[in-house]
Amino acid sequence: MSLIETSSLGKRFNDTEAVKQLNLSVREGACTALLGPNGAGKTTTLNMLTGLMKPTEGTIQFDAAYEGDRRNYLGYLPQYPKFFGWMSGEEYLIFAAELAGLPKKQAKISASEMLELIGLQDDGKKRISGYSGGMKQRLGIAQALVHSPKLIILDEPVSALDPIGRREVLELMKRLKTHTSILFSTHVLHDAEEVSDDIFIMNKGTVVIEGSLRELQQTHQKPAFFLETEKSPEEWLHTLKEQDWVVDWELDHHRLMITVDNMEKARANLLKDEHLHELKLVKFEVAKTSLEDLFMKVIS
Numbered sequence: 229m230s231l232i233e234t235s236s237l238g239k240r241f242n243d244t245e246a247v248k249q250l251n252l253s254v255r256e257g258a259c260t261a262l263l264g265p266n267g268a269g270k271t272t273t274l275n276m277l278t279g280l281m282k283p284t285e286g287t288i289q290f291d292a293a294y295e296g297d298r299r300n301y302l303g304y305l306p307q308y309p310k311f312f313g314w315m316s317g318e319e320y321l322i323f324a325a326e327l328a329g330l331p332k333k334q335a336k337i338s339a340s341e342m343l344e345l346i347g348l349q350d351d352g353k354k355r356i357s358g359y360s361g362g363m364k365q366r367l368g369i370a371q372a373l374v375h376s377p378k379l380i381i382l383d384e385p386v387s388a389l390d391p392i393g394r395r396e397v398l399e400l401m402k403r404l405k406t407h408t409s410i411l412f413s414t415h416v417l418h419d420a421e422e423v424s425d426d427i428f429i430m431n432k433g434t435v436v437i438e439g440s441l442r443e444l445q446q447t448h449q450k451p452a453f454f455l456e457t458e459k460s461p462e463e464w465l466h467t468l469k470e471q472d473w474v475v476d477w478e479l480d481h482h483r484l485m486i487t488v489d490n491m492e493k494a495r496a497n498l499l500k501d502e503h504l505h506e507l508k509l510v511k512f513e514v515a516k517t518s519l520e521d522l523f524m525k526v527i528s
């Protein structure tokens with residue numbers, strides 16, 4: 229079942245089409261990554277889903293449990309969350325719970341449960357100004373969860389953190405995803421690969437590739453050869469492109485990645501190719517394309 233489905237969603241700022249023709253489906257129980265480079269339209273998309281921004285076209289549909297107020301249905305951590313440094317972590321969570329409509333008694337209970345969940349039970353009485361980046365971000369995730377929404381939306385939850393903070397937050401997300409639906413944005417493929425079940429790759433305002441992580445990894449792992457030569461292989465590439473076993477290629481100076489459809493045929497042909505030997509081979513490696521190759525290709 230989908231918690232959110234968008235159809236041809238779009239947002240225009242004067243001449244900039246920040247989001248266009250976006251069809252997105254967020255599954256219940258899944259951790260979904262919106263992956264894309266800076267300016268791809270991720271924040272604009274999340275802002276439309278949370279109701280902070282009005283779409284200029286298209287529709288957003290929520291599941292049957294949605295009762296008209298997105299605050300009950302969604303929890304949200306913005307890209308640049310603001311904290312009151314003079315508050316304690318516990319006070320901040322009670323404040324967030326009351327803003328979400330919980331009665332005071334319930335807000336206190338929920339805040340204490342959240343502190344436990346994010347591993348800050350011993351720091352709850354301390355001022356936020358003394359928290360590390362990772363602790364603040366975990367607190368930010370807790371405020372998104374404090375009213376038990378159906379889905380939490382996290383905008384670049386690890387981007388601004390140092391390696392220790394990143395690890396803390398990624399580990400927290402891995403624990404949360406076993407019982408909470410998550411939609412988060414990132415520009416780092418490895419983060420998406422580490423925690424997500426479904427991935428939507430966005431570029432220039434629209435989704436260019438989508439699927440489950442497993443599907444994408446399997447579909448885009450193609451046999452390939454990695455060659456390095458002393459002389460430039462640029463001219464030789466013209467004849468290579470004609471071969472029916474060549475699917476794709478990428479040349480970076482004297483380094484060449486050739487994606488093929490038939491490993492054995494390609495190996496036999498390459499090894500007997502005299503022109504290739506004239507280029508003075510330095511490296512000849514059997515390889516596989518990865519999701520990273522695909523990601524770099526679609527965003528470049």
Ligand SMILES: Nc1ncnc2c1ncn2[C@@H]1O[C@H](COP(=O)(O)OP(=O)(O)OP(=O)(O)O)[C@@H](O)[C@H]1O
Nearest residue numbers: 241244246264265266267268269270271272273415
């Ligand atoms: N309020 C705005 N007014 C005008 N243009 C905007 C506004 N907000 C975003 N844009 C433009 O829309 C495009 C998408 O921006 P958006 O912030 O959604 O991308 P993003 O993928 O979240 O990138 P980043 O990771 O850098 O935040 C960019 O070209 C941006 O400059």
